[in-house]
Amino acid sequence: MKQILSSLAVLALISIGSAASAADCYADYKAKKDNPLKLHYGVMQVSACKKGQAKSEVAKRLKSNGWTLLNVMSVFGPEGLDQRKANAGSFYLRF
Numbered sequence: 001m002k003q004i005l006s007s008l009a010v011l012a013l014i015s016i017g018s019a020a021s022a023a024d025c026y027a028d029y030k031a032k033k034d035n036p037l038k039l040h041y042g043v044m045q046v047s048a049c050k051k052g053q054a055k056s057e058v059a060k061r062l063k064s065n066g067w068t069l070l071n072v073m074s075v076f077g078p079e080g081l082d083q084r085k086a087n088a089g090s091f092y093l094r095f
Contacts, residue, residue, distance in 0.1 A: 025049040027075045028084050029058050031067040040067075042091030043084050051075045061095045 027046045032039050044061065046054040051072055059069040074080075085092050 024077050025054070025075060026077070026081060027051075027054040027058050028073045028080075028088070029062075030070040030073065031062050032070055033067055039070075040091050041087055042095070043081065043088045043093060044095050045093060046075065049075055065095060 025046050025048065026043055028041065028043045030039065030041050044058055046057050048054045048057060051074070054075045055069070055072045058072055062069050
């Protein structure tokens, strides 16, 4: 019984840790709108820390706002936010 409780406690800590780290993932991307052509660079918080998974999430969220994803540049943690804030302008954590 003691071993089972210990195992459950470890699993709970792992799941809490992975949920916290997922909340600390961001993607920077380029997007466009047609007619008239508009382009933007932005930064978005994502739930997946892998570029392929983040790309799908970014594309879906942009599409629901009338934008088409061109490219996910990178996926990074909170340490990369400050250096991207000025370039993203009004599209910094907008979506």
